[in-house]
Amino acid sequence: MDNSLIEYWNTFGSYVPGLLYSCMIVMEIALLSIFLSWILGLFAALGKNSRLGVLRRPCEFYIWFMRGTPSLIHIFLIYFALPQFGLAFSPFVAGVIALSIGSGAYVAEVFRSGLSAIPRGQGESAQALGMGPVLTMRRIVLPQVVRIIVPSLTNEAINTLKNTSLLSTITVLELTLFTQMAIAATFRPFEFYIAAALLYLVMTTLLSQFANWHEKRYTLHI
């Protein structure tokens, strides 16, 4: 009993700091990508809703292309294909770009559904008071949209966090790649994959708990 515990510790203990560190990489990439996808998504949504073709058509194409193609292809396109045109990024940067543009397309559709849920009169009454389009969007429409779409944004954020594991294919030393390396050294796939799964679970749960807290705090009155 004691011996086997010590044996376990000898096998796995030395990997604990590495596992935790690779979780930090996951969080770093995920939070950056989530933040960027919100900004991209917001502008793509406004663009797709625009009456101006020059704004609308590129946004439509972006959303259509990104939603219809696999994340892994986005990652490979950015990391392996763009250097062909002299655009080379580090694995980390390529990963953040790929995840944010991919998720941004989904976030755009989330924003659009939120925008369509706000009655037209909300913006009209602001405009009738002399508020311009930007002020109306920022002060009146978006705060209401955000409250509505928090659950969908959370879903998409969780997806983005999980998709960071795809970056193991372009040598980003995040949790999945670290796990694979640990398994290669120890031949203990079960323990390490379970450990990785649990660590992902902790991170996604933290994310959704944060969203729950935010939702409770800000959506009381709608």
Added chain:
Amino acid sequence: MESRPEESGETGDLLRLVDIRKSFGETEVLKGISLSVRHGEVIAIIGASGSGKSTLLRCVNLLETPSAGEIMFDGKPVDYRRHGATWKAAGAMKRLRTSIGMVFQSYNLWPHKTVLENVVEAPINVRRIPPADAISQGEALLESIGLAEKRNEYPSRLSGGQQQRVAIVRALAMDPKMMLFDEVTSALDPELVGEVLDLMTSLAQQGMTMLVVTHEMGFARHVSRRTAFFCDGEIAEIGPSRELLSHPRDERTGEFLSRVLHHL
């Protein structure tokens, strides 16, 4: 009683509309509306739904861009054709809208802001009034309609009548020269209509210039000096309210009134 001349002089007009037209696609909703509103005058607009009453109001503050026609407000022509296209035009539109308050059928209070926040939002962010001043003005306005103690409530906690009165006060907080009312009592439960009409009546008595689209014939008769009857995108008849409502000249007005008043 009606000793004032109906044909208003050029100088007394706060708002002058000349041959306003508006089409949505193939449908011409406004077929050339001309109307002058003098300082301090209250005009009621009645007519069947779809006759263009609301569209006209929305053309006045450019929530809709007219397809043709002239708008003069406070002695200046409104250049709506370039509305928002240039910074200058956007500024002109902002000035127009801050001078004209509008109240909607569905209140359109902002649900994520408290009553007081609703009232002070535009004064602070559009008129650039210092927040402390805007708040004390807003509280005074809420006090005047007996809703001061609701200032920190969210709109969803108020009755429809209270919400609509807050919406009126929100527009008044911009210190407008004119108010547009778009069927503001139509969404209210019958017992709540009175409090809103009372507020509008007291505004009229204080000399506010008002253009009121309404189905409240009592309000039209007793508060508005003139009433315009809209039919198919045109003013079929306009005249002193009592005269028009009691002895309509146009047979379409008579028909409409008999349909509306039939239920009383």
